[in-house]
Amino acid sequence: MIPVSAAKACSILTRMPLPTAITSPAPTRRSLLLRGARLGLPIFLGYMPVGAAFGLAATAAGFTVAQATACSALVLAGAGQFIGLAALTASGNLAAALVATGVVNLRYLLFSATMAPHLKGVPRWQQVALAFTLTDETFAVNIADAREGRADRFSMMGVGAVAWIGWTLGTAIGATAGSALGDPSRWGVDFAMPAMFVALLVGQATGRREVIAGALAAATALALSTVMPGQWPVVVAAIAAATVMTAVPA
């Protein structure tokens, strides 16, 4: 990399125009989106097979390929979609299915509230786009990036877009190809999401108090996971650990 002053001197000597890459160091929208897309690639890897499983389940329940794919494209909620679909096929009652998906996804209230201070002054339509792509995984990636002071609304949109493409594309493939795909777990994709969360946890465990909060939450979640369904142990454990750490002075 040539320092700007040296490049300027060179350009005076040779009367050549300066390359724009050197004179504009501020990241562009495009470079931020691309950076987010790169951050979101592990999510893409993890979402494709689960999306395919949803496509398979939805067509097995009587959805057309278009309905299954539209469902993932418009809802973008992993467990929430499976629960909603199961509740609808079991009861035939739309209201019951919507309550089920809403209850499973109540945890997004917590994630959304945690993101809020990082989205001050962001235009409303961009808040809608970011809220739409808020999942366990995009939340974890974006909040980790935000706390390092690197996240930007466009990088967050890049993360969200890549996650959305993985989930929707996976569903379309699963709904179309069906059981011809075989079992994706033989490619080790079962570990894609755990691996990403391990990396995120290492990045977040920055100080003694963060490590204590994590240990408290992990123990609480494990204890609760034997008595609570789905992601509820995670939510209750996080609320409990954050409350204890806030109450106990540093």
Place this chain on the structure above:
Amino acid sequence: MNPTLAWGLVIGMAVTNLVIRLVPIAALSRLELPPVVHRWLSYVPVSVMAAIVATQVLRPGGHWMLQPDNPYLLASVPTAVVFRFTRSFLGATAAGILSFLALRYLLGVA
């Protein structure tokens, strides 16, 4: 399935999920939150991630796997090490998947 019911589920779930995800962002991003709330929120990410990792690694698929040959637990070690030294999520995820596949093969477990 009856198309009205199927599309009703698609549209209904889309609206339900967007409302749940948007309301806190839309409401709280305009307020100046008191420092104690900021402090509380600052502990949420690490707590969420630790809780998710603990349950995904020690209870994969919703069943306890506390034995030492748990490939989820063992593959977490190279994943964490790769991330610690490269700071790359993609690199750590790839290393995790590869070590998970190798461990599952070597240990002969599911």
